[in-house]
Amino acid sequence: MPTSRTTLDPENWSDLRALGHQMMDDMIDHLSTIATQPVWQKMPDDVRAHFTTPLPASGANLLEIYDDFSKNIKPYATGNTHPRFFGWVHGGGNPISMLAELLAGALNANCGGRDHAGIAVERQVIAWAAEMVGMPPETSGVLLTGSSMANFVAVLCAKYRALGQNGRENGLQGQHLTAYASTFVHRCVGGALDMAGLGLSALRKIPVDSDYRISLPALKTAIAEDREAGKIPFLIVGTAGTVDVGAIDDLTALATIAQSENLWFHADAAFGALACLSPTLKARLAGIERADSVAFDFHKWAQITYDAGCVLIRDPAIQLATFSQPTNYLAPAAALAGGAPWPCDLGPDLSRGFRALKIWMTLSTYGSAAFGAIVDKSCALAIHLAARITASPKLELAAPTPLNIVCFHVRNFSDEQTAALVANLQESGQFAPSTTVIKNRLAIRAAIVNHRTEFSDIDALIDEIERRIQER
Numbered sequence: 001m002p003t004s005r006t007t008l009d010p011e012n013w014s015d016l017r018a019l020g021h022q023m024m025d026d027m028i029d030h031l032s033t034i035a036t037q038p039v040w041q042k043m044p045d046d047v048r049a050h051f052t053t054p055l056p057a058s059g060a061n062l063l064e065i066y067d068d069f070s071k072n073i074k075p076y077a078t079g080n081t082h083p084r085f086f087g088w089v090h091g092g093g094n095p096i097s098m099l100a101e102l103l104a105g106a107l108n109a110n111c112g113g114r115d116h117a118g119i120a121v122e123r124q125v126i127a128w129a130a131e132m133v134g135m136p137p138e139t140s141g142v143l144l145t146g147s148s149m150a151n152f153v154a155v156l157c158a159k160y161r162a163l164g165q166n167g168r169e170n171g172l173q174g175q176h177l178t179a180y181a182s183t184f185v186h187r188c189v190g191g192a193l194d195m196a197g198l199g200l201s202a203l204r205k206i207p208v209d210s211d212y213r214i215s216l217p218a219l220k221t222a223i224a225e226d227r228e229a230g231k232i233p234f235l236i237v238g239t240a241g242t243v244d245v246g247a248i249d250d251l252t253a254l255a256t257i258a259q260s261e262n263l264w265f266h267a268d269a270a271f272g273a274l275a276c277l278s279p280t281l282k283a284r285l286a287g288i289e290r291a292d293s294v295a296f297d298f299h300k301w302a303q304i305t306y307d308a309g310c311v312l313i314r315d316p317a318i319q320l321a322t323f324s325q326p327t328n329y330l331a332p333a334a335a336l337a338g339g340a341p342w343p344c345d346l347g348p349d350l351s352r353g354f355r356a357l358k359i360w361m362t363l364s365t366y367g368s369a370a371f372g373a374i375v376d377k378s379c380a381l382a383i384h385l386a387a388r389i390t391a392s393p394k395l396e397l398a399a400p401t402p403l404n405i406v407c408f409h410v411r412n413f414s415d416e417q418t419a420a421l422v423a424n425l426q427e428s429g430q431f432a433p434s435t436t437v438i439k440n441r442l443a444i445r446a447a448i449v450n451h452r453t454e455f456s457d458i459d460a461l462i463d464e465i466e467r468r469i470q471e472r
Helices: 015-031 045-049 062-072 096-105 117-133 147-170 187-193 214-228 249-263 272-277 316-323 355-366 368-393 414-428 455-470
Strands: 141-142 177-182 204-205 233-241 264-268 291-296 309-313 395-397 405-410 435-439 443-448
Touching: 015 062, 015 096, 062 233, 096 355, 117 141, 117 291, 117 309, 117 355, 141 147, 141 316, 141 355, 147 177, 147 187, 147 233, 147 264, 147 291, 147 309, 147 316, 147 368, 177 214, 187 204, 204 214, 214 233, 214 249, 214 264, 249 264, 249 355, 272 368, 309 316, 355 368, 368 395, 368 405, 395 435, 395 455, 405 414, 414 435, 414 443, 414 455
Parallel strands: 177 204, 177 233, 233 264, 264 291
Antiparallel strands: 141 309, 291 309, 395 405, 405 443, 435 443
16 A cells, blocks of 8 residues: 555545455354354464564555455454353344444544534434333433443432532542442452552442342341441442343342432343343343442444443432543534433543444334343243253253353252363354353353354253263
């Protein structure tokens, strides 16, 4: 590419158009045949070394660069688009979302603010999200990278409610705010408290019951103890779908406790929120509509391409007060500078991509009922997997299966043998489960999230595990 040119547009748009069509065809072929490909492949050392070269001073031919992508990047992706990816709670994506990313990239809209269509689309998505979980129409919110940032936003809003503007201006000033969640809470909640300046020790982890739900008596005791010790309880976090086993805390009871104790009630529903779209599972999330804030990801069960997180805040005034920073160069005005409040007044990001387009296009194309059906199917697959495990003399369940996550053991296997089995399954390219620790013992964990997964994939996983055990 000539270095003397001062534009990044091509000299020949027709050539770029042709290559763009080829890229689109290749990616559609890739998705349409994904089940025939390996779930995951380890990147060879020579390929990894390919990405340690110095910064190029001069450009290369785009055809060569695309060939580089095809050979050295595409084959070594995470694998979560594959129907036999069970390792972590990753959505499988969808082709409409993929196309929307192309459209959003072409518009290159900064959705931090100003009066343009991208902001209107995001507000529509937030309204749909609030409707989905049963929160009131005036609910505020913002799209973020994922639930890690969504939980962070919720913690900051809860902090503002506890300390007001003085806390925002002057910090904690020696006040010990305390939050509460179960021992199975996601790591990002503690991280949010850390980033908010409260410290990891501000999170009191409460024991769980036999169903891995937060113990309500233990929670009440902890709140009373902290008040007696001069601390300031300010936040209860209920988990709607724990990442280890898929447990759902008693959200109604937590909402009632939070109300009686005058605490902020936050629901971390990173993947579980989508169960609100299932007529058969919605009741299990009863109480989420009473939350002061809800965090969840569209890129999980809603199958949006990464990244697409969301936080909902019941009181728009609190969210605005938590994040707004009036400045002369961003002051609301007429024309393009209108449309306040802007998303940058509702969260930490000023520069923001057009995340809302892929969510809006996906929900508009498929309709909410389709995602409720995907949730139902995922949970039916999990029940089938649990039944296969229960029926096997070689396997045993490690925890209940309330949603779409199944944890199990190989009988008489050590932790080292379990870890080796999972690693071997991943390296074979056949399946990608993961591991977690249940009652101090390493367990195989299968999270069924991908809309492409079928009952045959579940049966194949168990058949392969039993075959490997038999061959030992």
